[in-house]
Amino acid sequence: MGWRGIRFLLDHPEIFLSQVRAMMRASEGLHNLRIMFPMITDVSEVDEALRLLRKAYAEVCEEGHEIDMPPVGLMVEVPAAIYQAQALAKRVQFLSVGSNDLTQYLLAVDRNNARVANLFDSLHPAVLRALIQVVEYGHQEGKHISICGELASDPVAVMLLVAMGFDSLSMNASSLGRVKYVIRRFSKKRASALLQEVLSMESAVMIRCHMELALEKAGLGNLIRAGRG
Numbered sequence: 561m562g563w564r565g566i567r568f569l570l571d572h573p574e575i576f577l578s579q580v581r582a583m584m585r586a587s588e589g590l591h592n593l594r595i596m597f598p599m600i601t602d603v604s605e606v607d608e609a610l611r612l613l614r615k616a617y618a619e620v621c622e623e624g625h626e627i628d629m630p631p632v633g634l635m636v637e638v639p640a641a642i643y644q645a646q647a648l649a650k651r652v653q654f655l656s657v658g659s660n661d662l663t664q665y666l667l668a669v670d671r672n673n674a675r676v677a678n679l680f681d682s683l684h685p686a687v688l689r690a691l692i693q694v695v696e697y698g699h700q701e702g703k704h705i706s707i708c709g710e711l712a713s714d715p716v717a718v719m720l721l722v723a724m725g726f727d728s729l730s731m732n733a734s735s736l737g738r739v740k741y742v743i744r745r746f747s748k749k750r751a752s753a754l755l756q757e758v759l760s761m762e763s764a765v766m767i768r769c770h771m772e773l774a775l776e777k778a779g780l781g782n783l784i785r786a787g788r789g
Contacts, residue, residue, distance in 0.1 A: 561665075565599025565635075570608055580616040584627050593630040596656060601640040606651045633704075637661035642690050645697035655698045656730070659709030663687050681764035682711040683771070688720065688759065695725045706730055715742045715783040716771045722748070723755035738783050745778050 569576040587593035597609050617629050634648060637658035641648060649655055663682045664671055671680040698705040706728040711717050713735035721729060722743060754774055758767045772784050
């Protein structure tokens with residue numbers, strides 16, 4: 561909620577430039593560098609960060625390094641970015657939703673605070689509708705939309721994310737097997753139907769129970785019980 565991410569870097573452009581130049585030099589000959597701006601709340605932050613990035617690129621090229629300008633994206637993890645998602649998407653090549661931070665900021669819940677941690681649930685109706693809005697705005701601009709955080713590796717949630725239209729899910733390697741297994745057991749049509757069903761529900765508890773029941777009926781109840789263990 562404070563001085564971090566892009567806020568810190570724009571207040572210290574010398575650090576930003578040093579880091580970006582180092583990344584660009586390290587990518588020479590590989591062409592696999594992608595840069596993502598964190599903690600974005602306003603288009604002016606993206607504009608300034610892109611200006612600095614172009615400056616760093618020009619400097620590295622002047623040094624004789626042969627590199628391509630890397631694709632640039634940004635994290636959607638602050639509520640303000642949801643409502644500016646389309647304007648933000650116009651400026652970058654991809655968007656990535658940080659589900660953990662976005663959930664705690666939307667619900668005003670610090671998940672590290674034991675007094676309120678039980679209120680943290682990314683299946684809250686407000687969070688789901690926010691995710692849908694980000695995907696819609698991003699795709700209107702033809703941009704790739706991914707999601708990371710605990711939600712992306714939650715077997716109970718993965719089919720909802722697929723139905724929303726996320727292009728990719730980012731997770732720990734240990735979660736890949738079970739997420740792939742869930743996706744293979746549901747058709748896109750069934751996933752879309754589940755999304756429409758939960759959007760009519762009014763609480764995270766109702767939504768989670770509904771999705772757990774869907775997994776149970778699909779013979780995937782062991783994934784839910786394993787997650788609880």
